[in-house]
Amino acid sequence: MGKPIKLNTAAKTWRSMVESNRALLLRKSGHDVAWWAEQGRAAGLADGAELQLRKGHVSLHSTRQKFAQITRANNSCVDVILRIDAPAEGLLEAVDVREGDSFARRIRLRAGVAIDDDVLAFMAQALHQNS
Secondary structure (H helix, E strand, O other): OOOOOOHHHHHHHHHHHHHHHHHHHHHHHOOOHHHHHHHHHHOOOOOOOEEEEOOOEEEEEOOOOEEEEEEEEEOOEEEEEEOOOOOOOOOOEEOOOOOOOOOOEEEEEEOOOOOOHHHHHHHHHHHHHOO
16 A cells, blocks of 8 residues: 555645746746736636646636647747647647547747737637537
């Protein structure tokens, strides 16, 4: 039998990871979680969507399933990986995936470049298709 999990330690570890991710988001993007949440609400993404902080990424879930994932690509970019039925053109790039993986599109966001209406429209489309 394995060692019992110490809930106080696990909670502190989780809390410190969340705080670290919040600080990293602010440092890299210049905006805090509240600002990003407001952007999502303004774009209509908050209705029926839930954000889940993970160790290395943020997952966006509809009431049915995950429709997007935001992951650090490198020191100056993040990738918004989408489960979306849309052609890979313009901002929306194809991603090499394993067979059966439905997250086959991404949008690369570069530091210092504003998120435009096209990005938000793709995210709203992915939410709609997965709701």
